[in-house]
Amino acid sequence: MGGDSVRQFLLMVNDLTEIKEKLKPVREYLETEKHSDVLAHVFLGDWDSEHARTVGNVLLDELPNIKVMGTVSSGEVYEGNLAPTNYLIVVSVFESTTIELLTYHTEQGAEASCADLLSADIDSHPDAKALEMYASVLNFNFQTLLEHIRYENKTLPVFGSVVMGVTKENSTAFILAGREIILSGVIAVLYLGEDFHIHLEQVFGWKPMGLEMKATKAHDRSVQEINDKPAYDVYKHYLKIPKMENFLTLTLGFPIITKDRGVEVLRVPHGCDDDGALRLSADIPEGSTLRLSYGNLSEIYNEVSEKQESLRQFAPQAIFLFDCAARKMFWQMGIDQELFPFQRLAPTCGFFCEGELKSTEDGLIVNHQCSLVAVGMREGPEVEMPPARKRMEELKFFTDSSIMKRMGTFIQMTTMELEEANRQLVELNRDLNLANAKLSYMAMTDGLTQLFNRREIEQRIHQALEDARDERSVLSILMLDIDFFKKVNDTYGHAVGDIVLKDTADLIRSCLDEGRGHAAGRWGGEEFLVLLPNTGLAEAMQLAEKIRTTVESHEFHQAGHRTLSLGVTATDGAEDEKQLFIRADEALYRAKEGGRNQVVVVRENPQIE
Structure with missing residues (x-):
């Protein structure tokens, strides 16, 4: 290797017996090449905690100096595509960067204390160039913890993910730190070194629609009332979404837009109680203003292209993607269209999670949903990269025609109510007509027989x-x-x-x-x-x-x-x-x-x- 650089090994694993064999190239590389530290990211799919612990033990037994952090996941990204297996180990070898792995156990009521410990550890490393953190939040309020984190270096890039277990049936959320399983707490990795550089980009693609509303009753990742009516009424009235077992699949095209400490965030209801309360994976504080939004695949793809160009100018040597599981469900078979453009820049891996963490310019760490966080890493100076190659084939869309139908319903209802929404409705109509022409028939019919699917x-x-x-x-x-x-x-x-x-x-x-x-x-x-x-x-x-x-x-x-x-x-x-x-x-x-x-x-x- 000429000069400092990050070297990645992507190991797709079907079962535990394969790990030792697949680690051989890593071990041989470490025996012959200069390196300063080694970090393994383990994306565990639906493996349980005992399988995860075994993975940590095998990695540390085979590579004693390696740092290991891992999390359950809703799918993995391998070389810019949705991985065909459920388990992925990413070993990153650094030439000059060092890694500090930190673990924090916490519980309800101890969020502020945990935040103080994390803040102090960050401040004790003034040479830190980035912080990566994973949280398993079964037994504490993660939003409270985030709001209490305060560190001196406000420009420190922070990224990571949250697991809550809401997208998995009969499973427990957890995170992995070395040989240790953490059911309720945080693991963090500090990247240290003058030659380490990082660049964060974030993709949304959802557009607001309708007038602002207010969460008039909300508590603990649940919104009971919006504008003093059962919260579900918003989805029932504007979008005709019924209460069904697949409520999440019907609402993921229409998440709620609100703000967390002034930062715009998306929240997807994953369930609806009998009293009309919406269950969420992250808080919407009582009194918050909010609006409905709708997913726009063209907008998502355009944003991906913009972020790809920004990362190209950074010249990454490796790219990690933290993609929301709801986006994978929304794209359906087309999810690779927002992943693969990054592979054209550098080896790209990552996973699908329930919440994506990204810091703001003034040092706030925000828990996002329905977003894609792209993390470019590099050791050494920036090098000029050729322009990103454009895809010549037509962009293909895969989504549910019911989204288009419900957009039409929303337009009809808001037209009767909102005189000031004309500009938004014109834009919605244009997007609806374009999308209908491409999607409607394809999304509701069987490709072979042309009958309904x-x-x-x-x-x-x-x-x-x-x-x-x-x-x-x-x-x-x-x-x-x-x-x-x-x-x-x-x-x-x-x-x-x-x-x-x-x-x-x-x-x-x-x-x-x-x-x-x-x-x-x-x-x-x-x-x-x-x-x-x-x-x-x-x-x-x-x-x-x-x-x-x-x-x-x-x-x-x-x-x-x-x-x-x-x-x-x-x-x-x-x-x-x-x-x-x-x-x-x-x-x-x-x-x-x-x-x-x-x-x-x-x-x-x-x-x-």
Whole structure:
């Protein structure tokens, strides 16, 4: 290596047995190359604390002088892409920089004392060039701790992450410091040395909409009331978002914008209580002003390009990304489009977290959400880098069409209420029209069959059940399966199988009456689901039989004649969709067990015809 530089080793790990073997290149490098310190970042995915402790032990046994810090994560970034495994170890080797690893245990009521200790440790290292910190906040108020941190060097760059466990089912948040697991506390790394340089950038991409509101009742990561009404009413009234198990997936495109000590921050509700209180991963203090916002993928990508150029001028040797798990959910399959541009500058790694920490110019450490913090590192002087190469291919968007629909609902509602919002509404309309043209059809349809995808047909059935309850009407559903479809693929190949799927979808569609609200979706594999609002069992059975005979009489390319098994059921709305699906699946099962190529009905209530 010529001159000081940061050398990174990115180790993707599938299980614990691989770690020693994958550390060999690191050990060989350390035995032959000059270095001042070594730091391992461990991004643990859904490993539990005992697995994490084992990782720490293996790293320290194999590389005794290494410093180890780690955290649970919601996905990892490897070479500028979403990592295919859930576990990533990043070993950074420094030529002149030294590392100080600090740990702090704390609990409710001890936040100020912990903040004082951390502040004193920072001040005892006047040569510190940056501070990285991870917090596991199960048993204390992290916002209180942040507000009490006060150190002399206000320009010290601070970055890191927060874990709370809200995005993981049945798991406990924790952080790793060497061989130690910390369930409630903070770990911090001070980067020390004259030749160490760091540059922080942050990407948002959400735009405010509507007038300001006030959190009139809020406490402990929960907002009970906004403008003296249940907080959920904001999402219900403006965006028609229902209380459902997937509440987070519906709201992540519309986080709340508020301020933390004068700094604009985003907060995503991850749940809604029966009383209308919104559950959050970070505080919104009572009395705070707030607004709704909406996600704009074009804006996000433009910001990424701007931050990429700023980092290019810094000339990093390594880049760490702290990306919000909500952004990954929002981008869906397109998340690499905000990650990979940084890989063009330097080796890029990182992880998805529940909160991103970044300091301000006046020394405040702020807990963000829905943001991407990019950290460029370098040892030695700045070198000139070539201009960043622009992507020539068209930017592809992957998001949920319901976001576009709810934006339309918001526009309709606010138009009636807000005379002063014209400028914002024009901008929203422009973005909506552009995004609709690219997203709407793609996001709610199955790419192969052009029927609705599973998410869309589920949402339509959920709404149809609500309508049936309100209108006291009956709806039916059909669950269909192509008989012996595996044999088609095995005999003729998947290309012919795809033709059979597409032709079957066309035949199903030809039997439906869209004017009556009939809708068909691909349920998965060779299964389809048909929604028939305001349709009783007798009519549904006739339509099912029509579909069966239509498919039976059709001759498919190379595959010849094929048949369908169909399950039929109906409801008056007195049950949820899960029960309805179970009954339809039972009917389909009976049809297949009874010899296939037939229609079978399972009734909820003998009186429903």
